[in-house]
Amino acid sequence: MTQAGREGVRAGLATRLAGAAVPALPFLWLVVFFLVPFVIVVKISLSDPASAMPPYRPLFACCGWEQVRGFIEGLDFESFETLFGDDLYVRAAASSVRIAAVSTLLLLLVGFPMAYAMARAPVRWRPALVAVVIVPFWTSFLIRVYAWIGILKPEGLLNQSLAALGIADAPLMLLNTETAVYIGIVYAYLPFMVLPLYAVLEKLDPSLLEAAEDLGAPGWRAFWSVTVPLAVPGVVAGSLLCFIPIVGEFVIPDLLGGSETLMIGRTLWAEFFSNRDWPLASAVAIVLLAILVIPIVIYRDVEARRMEGGR
Amino acid sequence: MSDLLSPVREMPTRSANSPLIRFERVAKRFGEVTAVDGVSLDIQEGEFFCLLGPSGCGKTTLMRMLAGFEEPDSGRVVLGGEDLAGTPPHRRPVNMMFQSYALFPHLTVTANIAFGLKQEGRRKAEIAERVAEMLRLVQLEPCATRYPHQLSGGQRQRVALARALAKRPKVLLLDEPLGALDRKLREETQFELKEMQARLGTTFLVVTHDQQEAMAMADRIAVMDRGRVVQVGSPSEIYEAPVSRFVAQFLGDVNLLEGRVRGREGELWVVEGPAAPEGLLVEGAETGLAQGQEVAVAVRPEKMVLHREPPTGWGNLLSGEVADLSYLGDWSVVRVRLDTGETVRVSRQNATRSVQAPIARRERVYVSFRPDAAVVLAP
Numbered sequence: 001m002t003q004a005g006r007e008g009v010r011a012g013l014a015t016r017l018a019g020a021a022v023p024a025l026p027f028l029w030l031v032v033f034f035l036v037p038f039v040i041v042v043k044i045s046l047s048d049p050a051s052a053m054p055p056y057r058p059l060f061a062c063c064g065w066e067q068v069r070g071f072i073e074g075l076d077f078e079s080f081e082t083l084f085g086d087d088l089y090v091r092a093a094a095s096s097v098r099i100a101a102v103s104t105l106l107l108l109l110v111g112f113p114m115a116y117a118m119a120r121a122p123v124r125w126r127p128a129l130v131a132v133v134i135v136p137f138w139t140s141f142l143i144r145v146y147a148w149i150g151i152l153k154p155e156g157l158l159n160q161s162l163a164a165l166g167i168a169d170a171p172l173m174l175l176n177t178e179t180a181v182y183i184g185i186v187y188a189y190l191p192f193m194v195l196p197l198y199a200v201l202e203k204l205d206p207s208l209l210e211a212a213e214d215l216g217a218p219g220w221r222a223f224w225s226v227t228v229p230l231a232v233p234g235v236v237a238g239s240l241l242c243f244i245p246i247v248g249e250f251v252i253p254d255l256l257g258g259s260e261t262l263m264i265g266r267t268l269w270a271e272f273f274s275n276r277d278w279p280l281a282s283a284v285a286i287v288l289l290a291i292l293v294i295p296i297v298i299y300r301d302v303e304a305r306r307m308e309g310g311r
Numbered sequence: 312m313s314d315l316l317s318p319v320r321e322m323p324t325r326s327a328n329s330p331l332i333r334f335e336r337v338a339k340r341f342g343e344v345t346a347v348d349g350v351s352l353d354i355q356e357g358e359f360f361c362l363l364g365p366s367g368c369g370k371t372t373l374m375r376m377l378a379g380f381e382e383p384d385s386g387r388v389v390l391g392g393e394d395l396a397g398t399p400p401h402r403r404p405v406n407m408m409f410q411s412y413a414l415f416p417h418l419t420v421t422a423n424i425a426f427g428l429k430q431e432g433r434r435k436a437e438i439a440e441r442v443a444e445m446l447r448l449v450q451l452e453p454c455a456t457r458y459p460h461q462l463s464g465g466q467r468q469r470v471a472l473a474r475a476l477a478k479r480p481k482v483l484l485l486d487e488p489l490g491a492l493d494r495k496l497r498e499e500t501q502f503e504l505k506e507m508q509a510r511l512g513t514t515f516l517v518v519t520h521d522q523q524e525a526m527a528m529a530d531r532i533a534v535m536d537r538g539r540v541v542q543v544g545s546p547s548e549i550y551e552a553p554v555s556r557f558v559a560q561f562l563g564d565v566n567l568l569e570g571r572v573r574g575r576e577g578e579l580w581v582v583e584g585p586a587a588p589e590g591l592l593v594e595g596a597e598t599g600l601a602q603g604q605e606v607a608v609a610v611r612p613e614k615m616v617l618h619r620e621p622p623t624g625w626g627n628l629l630s631g632e633v634a635d636l637s638y639l640g641d642w643s644v645v646r647v648r649l650d651t652g653e654t655v656r657v658s659r660q661n662a663t664r665s666v667q668a669p670i671a672r673r674e675r676v677y678v679s680f681r682p683d684a685a686v687v688l689a690p
Binding site: 205207208210211212213214215216217218221225226229230 | 378379380399400401402405406407409410411413414415416417426427430431474475478
């Protein structure tokens with residue numbers, strides 16, 4: 001083989017390695033930052049709580065058949081049994097799903113008109129409007145939720161304004177209620193609903209609506225029979241993008257909600273930090289994940305179909 | 312010009328009563344831009360009518376005013392004797408085939424065609440029957456259950472046509488109907504559309520920037536330029552007797568020889584100019600031109616004849632040398648640089664497969680044309 005030929009082969013190999021590295025990188029990322037921590041959490045959930053540091057046992061044993069066997073024998077499903085035996089956890093999970101579902105519906109009701117208005121705005125305004133939706137991200141999420149305490153508390157901005165305008169005599173008791181939680185969630189998650197909806201509506205060919213009108217559909221019927229069905233991928237994407245993290249939401253119910261607002265994220269936090277029952281907390285985390293796998297699978301399915309069906 | 316092979320086509324028989332569509336001094340502005348500038352136009356029932364012009368000439372705006380997507384700032388749009396002002400698009404008895412086709416991507420071919428019928432609240436059986444009829448008309452029965460993205464460009468065009476025709480509109484509006492098709496398909500579709508229009512008897516109003524397309528399909532053409540209609544007539548009238556340089560140049564190829572009117576010689580105008588100091592003779596009615604007025608003599612390339620020796624006889628004669636030749640298969644185009652400096656294009660039909668002693672570059676040639684082959688254009 002000539003020198004040039006050998007170099008050619010080597011270059012080909014390098015290209016092929018580089019080609020393999022591209023899909024391997026995100027895969028590696030997932031293994032290191034998702035799969036490994038998840039395995040650790042599973043392991044902790046199968047352990048028993050202990051007054052030690054770390055507060056569970058058995059610890060990972062190494063190097064020796066007896067030790068490994070003892071380690072495996074130390075694992076059990078006790079935490080999961082507690083979890084399903086105590087209706088507090090079942091209620092927390094159900095309540096989380098309910099709050100997430102109602103919030104998603106509210107987000108859709110607020111987000112769709114916003115996204116629609118943005119998509120129909122003059123082209124030169126649209127980048128500015130998108131920026132306005134994104135701007136809140138420049139401030140810390142925590143600070144923005146805290147700001148709502150200032151607005152909603154009995155002597156807060158909202159009640160002062162209402163009193164000044166003479167609308168309400170007695171202050172509204174919003175803070176530490178489920179209503180406050182909904183307000184906080186809708187506020188915080190709105191961009192995640194608006195942006196996917198906007199992406200779909202903005203691409204919608206305006207001549208489709210004209211065609212519907214031309215064929216005899218008045219404006220509102222053209223909207224229902226053309227715009228709405230074509231916005232479905234955006235509705236699904238936005239809803240799941242909101243629903244999934246809201247189920248596990250901790251900060252908003254903790255800061256704005258009262259003691260009666262039961263959410264699985266809060267329960268998890270309490271088990272972890274107040275009760276220091278790491279195995280039980282890990283079990284809660286795994287159940288939460290199991291609840292969310294269903295909508296994630298739906299989301300992936302819809303996305304895949306959209307990619308295939310795309311023009 | 313009344314022999315059997317006359318290029319001037321018979322005008323479609325007009326009904327004695329009022330036209331189906333009438334634009335009356337219609338104007339439309341978008342901000343600073345005047346899109347349509349006082350257009351008056353009558354279109355008869357059953358006509359295949361073409362609005363032809365370069366992009367931005369206002370032809371699409373004019374059509375959209377008939378569909379109801381734009382309201383005129385002034386003037387009236389009348390359909391079947393009824394002023395359309397204030398009637399929303401969904402109540403107008405016209406349907407449009409959009410340039411992008413605007414097929415509903417979430418609906419099958421059948422559902423696309425049925426869309427308009429459903430809006431009318433017809434019975435299911437009736438809709439199904441009509442859809443089947445339309446599918447037959449555009450020969451798309453095998454594609455009934457497909458979605459638009461599963462169709463070829465030509466098939467989509469036919470679905471759009473079927474959908475627009477399904478409601479039996481009084482007028483079918485077609486916005487650049489063949490624009491998205493490749494050349495071969497475009498030519499086939501031209502004939503199909505023409506044949507379909509003749510069979511259905513529906514009035515077709517087509518917007519296009521393609522003069523060849525307009526000439527091939529239309530009974531009458533309105534040529535538009537900068538918001539105004541500059542000429543209305545049959546394709547042959549517009550091609551053979553253009554009223555302005557713009558029309559002459561927009562439809563087909565033309566040689567323009569600049570000059571001044573010297574006077575009249577019997578039935579003919581005499582125009583003198585740099586290309587012909589002794590004067591060119593051009594047939595034309597005795598109207599509208601003053602002595603000394605600056606004009607152009609317009610001659611189509613196929614109406615000029617090329618000679619090696621100066622021909623004897625009657626007509627206009629120019630001399631020069633061959634600048635270049637292009638062989639196009641059916642035609643050859645010869646560019647001749649005249650002794651006076653202008654360049655003219657002469658086209659010749661390649662009637663035989665081989666030519667004895669073909670014309671070569673730099674060869675000295677003579678170009679003649681008959682007085683009735685040319686037109687004097689003032690504007």
